[in-house]
Amino acid sequence: MSLSYCKLPNRAVLKIEGEDRLDFLQGLISNDINKVTATDGIYAAFLTPQGKFLCDFFIAQENDALLLDIDAEAMPAFKKKLMMYKLRANVAIADVSAQYDVFAAFGDKTTQSGVFADPRLEEAGYRAILPNGQDIENAEPVPFETYELMRIQLGLPDGGRDMTVEKSILLENGFDELHGVDWNKGCYMGQELTARTKYRALIRKRLFPVMIEGDLPAPGTEITSGDKVVGEIHSGIQNMALATLKLDALDDELSANGAKLTPKKPDWMILPESA
The missing domain is CATH 3.30.1360.120 (Probable tRNA modification gtpase trme; domain 1)
Incomplete structure (x- = not known):
C-alpha cells in the first residue's frame, strides 16, 4: 500500500x-x-x-x-x-x-x-x-x-x-476508546460529568457509522424506528454516514427520510453487554 x-x-x-x-x-x-x-x-x-x-x-x-x-x-x-x-x-x-x-x-x-x-x-x-x-x-x-x-x-x-455544541457528551462519541480523555490527569473543565458518565455507566446512545440504502439524508435528519425518534444523521458521503443512535434501538428497523439505515459497529467501540 x-x-x-x-x-x-x-x-x-x-x-x-x-x-x-x-x-x-x-x-x-x-x-x-x-x-x-x-x-x-x-x-x-x-x-x-x-x-x-x-x-x-x-x-x-x-x-x-x-x-x-x-x-x-x-x-x-x-x-x-x-x-x-x-x-x-x-x-x-x-x-x-x-x-x-x-x-x-x-x-x-x-x-x-x-x-x-x-x-x-x-x-x-x-x-x-x-x-x-x-x-x-x-x-x-x-x-x-x-x-x-x-x-x-x-x-x-x-x-x-x-457533535452538538453544549449538548454532546464525550463518551457518547467515542472519546474514551479513541484516546481523547486521560483518566489520571488533574482536574479540567467539565471533568466531573465526564467521570460520572464513565463510572456510573450512564451512556444511552453512541455515534455509529451507518450504511444507507436510498438517498443520503441531510445532516440533522431524524432517525426513526416505527413512530419513535431514535437518533440523528450527521456527516455523510456516498452510502455512509455517522449517526447518533440510542443503544436500545440498534436491532430495530431504522430509517431517515425514506432511506433504510444499518448500523455498523467499529471494531474499536466498546458497548455495554445489554446493547
Whole structure:
C-alpha cells in the first residue's frame, strides 16, 4: 500500500506560546498535555463547566510552541474562550491558519518531521500541521472525499459536524476508546460529568457509522424506528454516514427520510453487554 494524503480544508491552526502554555492548557482540556512531544500529538476536547462538548482538536509540538488543529468554524469562539481564561498566565495565543496547512495521511508509514500518528486509531494513519507550501513527502494526493469516506467508515467523529455544541457528551462519541480523555490527569473543565458518565455507566446512545440504502439524508435528519425518534444523521458521503443512535434501538428497523439505515459497529467501540 502506498502513502496517500489530502489537505483538510475545514481546519484552522492556533499557536500557543509562552512558558505557562502547558499548565494553562492542562486545566482546560480533556487529555494530558504532557503527552505531547516532538513526535507525538494528542486528541482532546474543550468542554463547558457542565461537561458538555464545545470543540475538539489535535495538539502537536513545534519547537517551544503548541499547534492546535481545530475546526475552522469553531476556532474563533475557542480562541475567545482561551483569551478569557488566560488571566495572568504567560501565554501568547495566535490564529496562524494563514501560515499552515493541515493534512491527513494514510497507508504506508512515514517518519517525516511534523507528521504524527493519528492518536485516535492506528487505522486512521497520520495528521500533519505543516508550513504553507510543504506537503507530505513520498505520498500521492487524493481527494478530500477519499479521506472523508475512510473516516466515516472507521466511525471517527469530526466534532464540528458530528457533535452538538453544549449538548454532546464525550463518551457518547467515542472519546474514551479513541484516546481523547486521560483518566489520571488533574482536574479540567467539565471533568466531573465526564467521570460520572464513565463510572456510573450512564451512556444511552453512541455515534455509529451507518450504511444507507436510498438517498443520503441531510445532516440533522431524524432517525426513526416505527413512530419513535431514535437518533440523528450527521456527516455523510456516498452510502455512509455517522449517526447518533440510542443503544436500545440498534436491532430495530431504522430509517431517515425514506432511506433504510444499518448500523455498523467499529471494531474499536466498546458497548455495554445489554446493547
